[in-house]
Amino acid sequence: MAANTILVIEDDPRIQKALHRQFTTEGYEVHLAGDGEQGLASCKSLKPAGVVLDLMLPTMSGLEVCKGIKKWSPTMPVVVLSAVSEVADKVLLLEMGADDYVTKPFSPRELMARVQAAIRRAQRPAVNDRVTFGNIAADFSGMEVFKDGESVSLTAHEIKLLQYFVENPERVITREELLNDVWHYTSYPTTRTVDNHVMKLRQKLEPDPAKPIYFRTLHGIGYKFVRGD
Known part of the structure; x- marks a missing residue:
């Protein structure tokens, strides 16, 4: 190619x-x-x-x-x-x-x-439909996420965002890239869409949302997903 x-x-x-x-x-x-x-x-x-x-x-x-x-x-x-x-x-x-x-x-x-x-x-390299990190298990084909074995309710876009992070570990990802690749937006009147969804993932999946270990902020740039294994 x-x-x-x-x-x-x-x-x-x-x-x-x-x-x-x-x-x-x-x-x-x-x-x-x-x-x-x-x-x-x-x-x-x-x-x-x-x-x-x-x-x-x-x-x-x-x-x-x-x-x-x-x-x-x-x-x-x-x-x-x-x-x-x-x-x-x-x-x-x-x-x-x-x-x-x-x-x-x-x-x-x-x-x-x-x-x-x-x-x-x-x-993008293919990843398994089933992945684990820390105490989190995700089945992307079944659109299911579990924390400590208990089902966690995530919206479709939260699951898409989680999958994108999992497929791009340890890489700095800008908000604009997330809006392009996850939401397919091409104009950016505000980037609060990304911030709000990341906040929801932290609330639902992080051990301590105030001190995230998986979904880390790079101030002025975007985010980085760290498996924390």
């Missing part, structure tokens, strides 16, 4: 130009494909780090291209460009295999953030 290559499958020259400029500014090598068949073939030959895919394409629809990419490489990050605005259709976009979507009109910077987040998720 070409770790620094982005494939843009888009037939609008204006969008091609805007995305080429945005991604090359961030140090990526950008390849352009103007129709579906060319895009699918280019994906297989280039093995890019990620794909930006328009739904409305000549020769082959974006839906067919996405299915073809995912059949060939299930973990290939694909972010779809779509004029779709209905919630039901957005769900369909994700069900067809897309890792994320951005609706038109869009900000190239927002799209870049979503592509980078999808690439990070794809490159």
Whole structure:
């Protein structure tokens, strides 16, 4: 896989130009494909780090291209460009295999953030569905967490946040990264969302929430998860 290559499958020259400029500014090598068949073939030959895919394409629809990419490489990050605005259709976009979507009109910077987040998720090392640290046991496949053998009630986002921490131990993680990768936000009017969820994890899982040993604050930066084993 070409770790620094982005494939843009888009037939609008204006969008091609805007995305080429945005991604090359961030140090990526950008390849352009103007129709579906060319895009699918280019994906297989280039093995890019990620794909930006328009739904409305000549020769082959974006839906067919996405299915073809995912059949060939299930973990290939694909972010779809779509004029779709209905919630039901957005769900369909994700069900067809897309890792994320951005609706038109869009900000190239927002799209870049979503592509980078999808690439990070794809490159994240696999972890066991069942993990333990200290007196905590988590079964992420079953969405269950236990403390001293007793079930702990966590919301879906608290479990997602916990899993993200467990998958990234001993690493400083910024609030913006958490908002991108856990919540899929790309604008940050406030970062209190992250702080409030970390506070809840501390209250429910730490031996002493006032003196956390698992979920540690890096002031001015973000957080670090330490197993404490």
